[in-house]
Amino acid sequence: MNCHQAYEALQGLIDNSLNKKELVEIKTHVRNCPACKAEYRALKMVAEGLDRMPLYETSPGFNKEVFRRLGLEYKPQRRPAWQSLAMAAGLSLSVFWLTALAAALPTLLMGAKAYKLTQWLHHPELILPSFQSAILKSGLAAYQTLGFAAKVAGWLLKSSALPTQMAVAGLLALVLVFITMRFFRPQTSL
Structure with missing residues (x-):
């Protein structure tokens, strides 16, 4: 050098x-x-x-x-208000879906057929593909739901009537809560 x-x-x-x-x-x-x-x-x-x-x-x-x-x-x-609202909505939907998936996993495992469980016990190499398939299907469903939610959010944000937007968003949140409670309730058999 x-x-x-x-x-x-x-x-x-x-x-x-x-x-x-x-x-x-x-x-x-x-x-x-x-x-x-x-x-x-x-x-x-x-x-x-x-x-x-x-x-x-x-x-x-x-x-x-x-x-x-x-x-x-x-x-x-400055970030426009609609971008902040859209990010907040996306974050809340992400949290919702992660919670729903976490709540659904035990139900999925409990609802698995007995032959599936015995098949997994005898062939553990089948567990991973089964979970991958379930996760992929859940992810695709979440993706479609988020796409729909983004379209609805875009439609809501086009108008300038904030009270209407808040009312519709509140109703949608209630509907999502009721749907979640209905479909993700653990089923017990006595």
């Missing part, structure tokens, strides 16, 4: 971003070359000084003032 190559790699040595081969080469060169050793020490002092400096926090109006001086209009990036 010559001095020009070492000079190019000194910043990588300081940042600890070199691979092992480059690291060995640059350390060997810096150890044996007084000029590169002095340059490395100077760069290291600058880097350590910068690390010790406190971060400058700008005032709340800094960006606005910079844009004003440049003759531009400053518009802080």
